[in-house]
Amino acid sequence: xxxxxxxxxxxxxxxxxxxxxxxxxxxxxxxxxxxxxxxxxxxxxxxxxxxxxxxxxxxxxxxxxxxxxxxxxxxxxxxxxxxxxxxxxxxxxxxxxxxxxxxxxxxxxxxxxxxxxxxxxxxxxxxxxxxxxxxxxxxxxxxxxxxxxxxxxxxxxxxxxxxxxxxxxxxxxxxxxxxxxxxxxxxxxxxxxxxxxxxxxxxxxxxxxxxxxxxxxxxxxxxxxxxxxxxxxxxxxxxxxxxxxxxxxxxxxxxxxxx
Amino acid sequence: xxxxxxxxxxxxxxxxxxxxxxxxxxxxxxxxxxxxxxxxxxxxxxxxxxxxxxxxxxxxxxxxxxxxxxxxxxxxxxxxxxxxxxxxxxxxxxxxxxxxxxxxxxxxxxxxxxxxxxxxxxxxxxxxxxxxxxxxxxxxxxxxxxxxxxxxxxxxxxxxxxxxxxxxxxxxxxxxxxxxxxxxxxxxxxxxxxxxxxxxxxxxxxxxxxxxxxxxxxxxxxxxxxxxxxxxxxxxxxxxxxxxxxxxxxxxxxxxxxxxxxxx
Numbered sequence: 001x002x003x004x005x006x007x008x009x010x011x012x013x014x015x016x017x018x019x020x021x022x023x024x025x026x027x028x029x030x031x032x033x034x035x036x037x038x039x040x041x042x043x044x045x046x047x048x049x050x051x052x053x054x055x056x057x058x059x060x061x062x063x064x065x066x067x068x069x070x071x072x073x074x075x076x077x078x079x080x081x082x083x084x085x086x087x088x089x090x091x092x093x094x095x096x097x098x099x100x101x102x103x104x105x106x107x108x109x110x111x112x113x114x115x116x117x118x119x120x121x122x123x124x125x126x127x128x129x130x131x132x133x134x135x136x137x138x139x140x141x142x143x144x145x146x147x148x149x150x151x152x153x154x155x156x157x158x159x160x161x162x163x164x165x166x167x168x169x170x171x172x173x174x175x176x177x178x179x180x181x182x183x184x185x186x187x188x189x190x191x192x193x194x195x196x197x198x199x200x201x202x203x204x205x206x207x208x209x210x211x212x213x214x215x216x217x218x219x220x221x222x223x224x225x226x227x228x229x230x231x232x233x234x235x236x237x238x239x240x241x242x243x244x245x246x247x248x249x250x251x252x253x254x255x256x257x258x259x
Numbered sequence: 260x261x262x263x264x265x266x267x268x269x270x271x272x273x274x275x276x277x278x279x280x281x282x283x284x285x286x287x288x289x290x291x292x293x294x295x296x297x298x299x300x301x302x303x304x305x306x307x308x309x310x311x312x313x314x315x316x317x318x319x320x321x322x323x324x325x326x327x328x329x330x331x332x333x334x335x336x337x338x339x340x341x342x343x344x345x346x347x348x349x350x351x352x353x354x355x356x357x358x359x360x361x362x363x364x365x366x367x368x369x370x371x372x373x374x375x376x377x378x379x380x381x382x383x384x385x386x387x388x389x390x391x392x393x394x395x396x397x398x399x400x401x402x403x404x405x406x407x408x409x410x411x412x413x414x415x416x417x418x419x420x421x422x423x424x425x426x427x428x429x430x431x432x433x434x435x436x437x438x439x440x441x442x443x444x445x446x447x448x449x450x451x452x453x454x455x456x457x458x459x460x461x462x463x464x465x466x467x468x469x470x471x472x473x474x475x476x477x478x479x480x481x482x483x484x485x486x487x488x489x490x491x492x493x494x495x496x497x498x499x500x501x502x503x504x505x506x507x508x509x510x511x512x513x514x515x516x517x518x519x520x521x522x523x
């Protein structure tokens with residue numbers, strides 16, 4: 001444990017060094033300004049290093065095993081079909097609980113995601129109030145839930161990831177032409193923002209665990225890709241919601257005008 | 260503002276209060292996951308969790324880690340970084356702005372916790388599938404290559420994003436063009452890299468990168484006349500989620516060669 005901690009600390013010092021050296025170097029030598037609150041900054045850097053080391057150790061101890069473990073248990077033959085072994089090539093509907101678990105994990109983590117709360121607030125401003133922050137959060141969370149569930153379905157069936165992503169992109173492109181212009185950059189950003197530091201490891205472990213547990217799947221080929229689904233769907237849902245909200249607002253104002 | 264004011268008081272009490280608040284925030288981030296898993300274990304699977312003690316300790320480590328990490332960032336690097344992003348965006352030469360933007364994207368991505376964790380996993384997986392030797396050194400090297408590739412791609416994305424804001428290019432053309440490149444490349448990139456390449460896009464833009472890069476974008480858009488920060492300031496993250504896919508696939512082609520058989 002102690003050995004692991006010291007190794008983790010050493011590695012994180014290196015990881016954090018680049019960003020601190022950049023900021024301090026530019027501040028001192030390019031902008032030629034003194035560094036404000038130097039002592040506070042140094043304490044902060046020590047915190048960053050300690051925090052990163054603990055976080056990475058915690059991932060190995062808890063989040064990764066949790067994801068793998070859930071994947072193994074949810075796909076175990078006695079749980080799914082009540083027999084000792086899985087059929088030779090199991091049908092996709094045998095894994096209903098996997099999809100449900102994936103959907104709920106995606107939905108609940110996204111609803112609580114701080115970055116999304118910020119995006120929802122800004123979207124409300126950008127749309128001059130037609131987009132409600134809560135509505136947007138709910139819609140994006142549903143999007144991520146459906147996305148991750150669809151991603152696990154892809155792993156179970158072993159279909160090509162490219163196919164799903166290409167179709168998804170096509171939908172995003174088509175939506176871009178119809179969505180309100182002011183919302184487009186925000187919608188694109190929301191895709192990357194919604195997958196947080198905590199969700200990513202768990203969801204990745206789930207994908208790798210599933211591809212290892214389901215007969216005929218290979219973690220190297222099928223295991224990754226869930227995060228891609230989770231970042232694609234928010235774009236669709238944000239633009240879709242903006243479209244519907246704008247359409248609804250126009251409809252209502254017309255109704256009011258006509259009395 | 261609060262954080263700057265806090266720096267002047269050397270008392271320990273506000274610091275402890277802030278740390279406790281961070282603990283609450285970090286716990287809140289994890290709570291949905293924990294609740295869902297516990298509910299599934301108790302209601303659906305009805306099986307005891309193996310090594311509960313390890314899980315509890317690990318979860319606590321994650322919470323403590325996130326708490327210190329975010330608190331540490333907000334004590335020093337975030338205020339300085341945001342101030343500098345604004346300073347470079349407002350005045351100064353284009354060259355320095357681009358250099359700063361590139362290095363900002365690169366270095367924040369190197370420090371991104373989720374990316375560190377995921378590339379390590381990716382290295383384990385390809386080693387198990389015998390794409391690379393499975394000794395620790397080769398896996399560490401592969402993980403590092405992938406991290407540097409992603410970091411490079413985010414740096415390039417920021418440079419592109421700066422040009423976009425300066426020239427007023429609409430973001431959708433860049434993104435749609437980028438998607439076309441991504442989809443086209445998946446047909447020639449080795450299969451073992453495609454999944455992780457797609458995932459790397461969502462992984463890079465997280466705790467460290469998003470606040471600093473967003474500050475650069477909004478600072479730049481608000482310093483140019485006739486630009487709406489809300490419309491032009493965003494879009495950097497979108498570019499930073501796109502370029503990693505392309506760059507990681509290029510890395511895959513360089514490492515494992517082109518995929519010749521068309522079977523997907």
